[in-house]
Amino acid sequence: MATLQTRATARLMMSPAVILLFLWMIVPLVMTLYFSFLRYNLLMPGTEEFIGFLNYQYFLTDPAFFTALGNTLMLVGGTLLITVIGGILLAIVLDQPFWGQGIVRLLVIAPFFVMPTVSALVWKNMLMHPVNGLFAWIARSFGFQPIDWFAQLPLFSIILIVAWQWLPFATLILLTALQSLDGEQIEAAEMDGAGALSRFYYLVLPHMSRAITVVILIQTIFLLSVFAEILVTTNGGPGLQTTNITYLIYAQALLQFDVGGASAGGIVAVILANIVAFFLIRLIGKNLER
Amino acid sequence: MARSVTTQRKLTFTILGWAIGLLIFFPILWTFLTSFKTEGTAVATPPQFLFFDWTLENYHEVQSRSDYMKHVTNSVVISVGSTLIGLALAIPAAWAMAFSPTKRTKDVLMWMLSTKMMPPVGVLVPLYLIFRDWGLLDTRLGLVAVLTMINLPIIVWMLYTYFKEIPGEILEAARMDGASLMKEIVYVLTPMAVPGIASTMLLNIILAWNEAFWTLNLTAANAAPLTAFIASYSSPEGLFWAKLSAASTMAIAPILIMGWFSQKQLVRGLTFGAVK
Amino acid sequence: MGSITLEKVSKSFGTTAVIPEIDLEIVDGEFVVFVGPSGCGKSTLLRMIAGLEDLSGGRIIIDGKDMSSEAPAKRGLSMVFQSYALYPHMSVYGNIAFPLKMNGQDKAAIDKKVKDAAHILNLTNYLDRRPGQLSGGQRQRVAIGRAIVRQPKAFLFDEPLSNLDAALRGNMRLEISDLHHQLKTTMIYVTHDQVEAMTMADKIVVLNAGRIEQVGSPLDLYRSPRNVFVAGFIGSPRMNLIEGQEAAKHNAVTLGVRPEHVRISKTEGAWKGTVGVTEHLGSDTFIHVQVDGIGKITVRTDGDFSTDFGQQVFLTPEPARLHRFDANGQAI
Known part of the structure; x- marks a missing residue:
């Protein structure tokens, strides 16, 4: 397998994907970085000028x-x-043998x-609507204020x-x-006399710890x-209450x-995401070696 | 493992499992049911669950909206198109990485993954400007390009993990048997890789179909796929629940069914092989 | 024809030399076994002959032609892989026909050759099946079938029996030897199992850390191992290797004697010892004796011999069958 000829072919086959992805990543990112040092408003064309870190300072x-960071x-x-706690409980239930397991899954x-737009609208209108929503009806049936x-x-x-x-994921x-x-x-463990709870704590949970980490990182x-x-x-409102x-x-x-x-904000977001990505990449990289 | 399970235990979990399953599925079921109601029944209090006058009127109405079919077509073109182009780029790359790995293969894979970690807002501004200047805003071509690049790392990764499972000895055997590189790919690799390629395709169509950052930001009337079309119901048409439900049902049904078929691959694809 | 010559063949990965330099002559029709512990470079050497690995230096000459940088398919060799490497999506027929199809032969010729091979290998009834539906031994035979239809100059076997259970391994050993007698084609066979090497080979090449320790017929290696490594590797149970005073008595640093060349007696002998574990195989008995001043000695004796744990016995090595080695481990 590892002959010179196959290696050259391999490089050739990889290059389109690698080059395109590289361009896709680097060009916009460099542009964002560049814009972030400019005064640049589309409504005021022609006034672009270099302003150093002022955008960052404003942002x-x-x-x-800070509100948005807190909301995020x-x-x-x-x-x-x-999702993690619910996911663990659900996974344990779905792992038990019962009738119709496959369908419930x-x-x-x-x-x-x-799609996100559908779920958001369905929840907002049909479930959470304060007057006609299903939740409101349930609350009223039990005598509560919706x-x-x-x-x-x-x-x-x-x-x-x-x-x-994300719970399903x-x-x-x-x-x-x-x-x-x-x-x-x-x-x-059962032979060793471990009860259901200690089996969960000493065996199941450590076994799932890697998967839990993966879930946390990818979801993040x-x-x-x-x-x-x-x-x-909400369009981010009311006020800034849901602006991330x-x-x-x-x-x-x-x-x-x-x-x-x-653009300055974009760079800040990239840095925030990279902090998470750093750990995720290391985790997956470790897995590659096995 | 032949563990004995008492009927009582099984019954308990059957009730528990179904209760949870139906609870989680309920919003989808509710949307489905509402799509067959009249607007009046849809907002009725108390809610009508099954015993109402079922009607297909909403489906007729949504489909008779002149632009509905356009959005469906957009969704199909964008999700299938970006997936196919992605596959065309990724199959050779993943093949090379799986079967002639070098010291840098791992780094390349990790780097590809890292591009996926970039938050879309980080590049929203330049991309929007590039699209504006190149006349790609609100075009299918532009969206296909963006979604291809967004999902390319996932496609490469999934294919890589599938190809990795094809033992290298088999390809060596083919080479000993006198197969050229082309024949090796046609007769040996492809038939063995088809199941993996198929599930990669399925999952990526799903992801592209549901993508809702770029599709919302880079389209207006012409290239908008269903995600953007549904978003237009947010106000004030959102008050027409029955029509919203009918449109939603049509938008999610095909993908939901595909998703059910690809549930095993979902785990592999979304965790980059970290969990199989 | 199928003579293969290795000239100063070497292989290194980066700076580590896996195979420093090897010269070897394989005559047409010979059954050569490369044997050695895992990691000794025997598989790498085979894959270099096959063309699946590049040479770092030296030449590989097949039938007088330098094939060092020729593509695998052009070398006219067939290989049977450890995992069989059958194409899972093709039937047995498709698998065996594949190399002929790649070779561009016409349908009728392919059909005849496949059926002939299937007949030789008792696969006629399985031609429509997929590899997944076959047993381990049958898969092995399909892999061999795929190798023989090409009528190669030589067959390369890479530990082909290591995935089979013990009983099947014995059968397949016989079948491969049989095949060699029928086809009279050169075969190179890699294994870590010295029993396979002894039973099948015309010529054994013992490899250790990328070097050839000794080349010779099975009995040559058994009777006159050139060094301690070969002495310890060939023969089962292992040769007893004695160091210290007892070896010095025979003007050697290490003294070797095979278990079957030690006589055991309950009354008299050269060495006195205590019986430890006794393994009864029925045909033979292996007795592990703790000898005073020497250490553990394994003795092989007839199946009826019986002793008890802790019993005192006397051992006498056959003087003519002693192997003497110097400080470098070389035979004297």
Whole structure:
């Protein structure tokens, strides 16, 4: 296999994908970096000039940035909390033998395939609507005052929607990990007198720890960029209550046409994502070597 | 492993499992049911679950909207097109990395993965400007290009993990048997790789179909796929729940079915082989 | 025809030399076995002959022609892989026909050759099956069938029996030897199992750390190992290797004696010892004796001999069958 001729062919076959991806990554990124040092507003053409770190200064000292950063962390953290814990519990239930297991599995993973705009609108209108929504009806049936979700708990409502979309992902991956657990190990532990709880704590949880890490890291990458759900439900409001970093930059770029400021924000977002990516890449890289 | 399971335990988990499954699936089911109601029944209190006058009127109405078919076509063209181009680029690359790995193969793979980590907003501005200047805004071509690049790392990775599972000895055997590189690919590699390629394709069509950052930001009326079309229901048409439901059902049904078929590959594709 | 000559063949990965330099002559029709511990470079050497690995230096000459940089398919060799490397999506027929199809032969000729090969290998009833539906031994035969239809100058076998269970391995050993007698084609066979080497080879090449330790017929190697490595590697159970005073008595640093060349007695002998574990094989008995002042000695004796654990016995090596080695491990 490892002959000179095959190696040359291999390089040739890799180059289109590698070159295109390289361009795709580097060209816009360099442009973003360049714009971030310019005063550049699409509404005021011809006024572009180099202003050093001023855009960064504006962006990072803008109170909206801190609100958005806080919202982003809440959104990521809240969603992770729900999906990881829910995913572990669901995976354990789905791993038990019961009638119709396969169908239930399909039901559980279904939300993952629903496009974000659909799930956001369905939840917002048909479930969370304060008057006609299903939740409101349930609340009233039990004699409670219905919650006006997007007015009273806007960020939590979005977390709920996003968590619903990502719960299947966590469940499916944790279930896969759970199923790869060696049955003989469990039986050996049973022979050693370990009860169900200690088996879970000493065997199942350590076995799933890698999968849990993968779920957390990959979801974080995607959750940092939640966009469509916010756009179609709240437009970042009320006020800035549901504006995350992604939405903030979007608004700055395509609503206020402040290219320079949005670019500075973009670079900040890239740096934030890279902190997570660093750990994820190391984890996956380690896995490659086995 | 022949573990004994008592019927009672099985029954308990059957009830629990189905309860959870239906709860999670409920929003989809509810959308499906609502799509057959009249607008009046859709907002009725108390809600009508099954015993209402089923009607196909909403489907007729959504489809009679002049632009509906255009958005469907856009979705199909964009998701299938970007996947096919992605495959054409990725198959040779993944083949090379799986079967003639060098010291740098791992680095290349990791680097490809890292491009996937880039938050889209980081490049939103320049891409928007490039698209504007090149006249790619609101074109299918532009979206196909963007989605190809976005999903290329996943395609390469998935194919790589599938190709890796084809034992190298088999390709060596083919080479000993006198197969040229072309014949090796046609007679040996491709038939063995087809299942993997098929599931990679399926998963990437799903991902491209549901992509909702670039499709919302780079399209307006002409190239908008279903994601953007549905987003247009956010206001004020969102008040027409039955029509929203019908449009949603049509937008998600084909992908949901494909997704169910590809559920095994989903794990591999989305975790970059870290969990199989 | 199928003579293969290796001239100063070497292989290194980066700065590490896996095979420093090897010269070897393989005569047409010979059954040559490369044997050695894992990691000794025997598979690498075979793959270099096949053309699946580049040479770092030297030449490979097949039938008088320098084939060092020729593509694998052009060398006229067939290979049977350890994992069989059958094409899982083709039937048995398709697998065996594949090299002929690649060769551009016409359908009728292919059909005849495949059926002939299937007949020789008892695969006639399985031609429509997929490899996945076959047993290990049958897959092995398909791999061999795929190799023989090409009528190669030589067959290369890369540990072909290591995935089979013990009983099948014995059968396949016989079948491959049989095939060699029928075809009279050169065969190069790589294994780490010295029993396979002894039973099948015309010529054994013992490799260690990329170097040839000794080349010779099985009995040559058995009777006169050139050094301690070969002495310890060839023969089962292993030769007893004694160092220290007892060896010095025979003017050697290491003294070797095979278990079958030590006589055991309950009453008298040269060495006195205590019986440890006894392994009864039925035909033979292996007795592990702790000899005073020498150490553990394994003795092979007839199947009816019985002793008890801890019993005192006397051992006498046959003087004519002693092997003496110097400080460098070379035979004296």
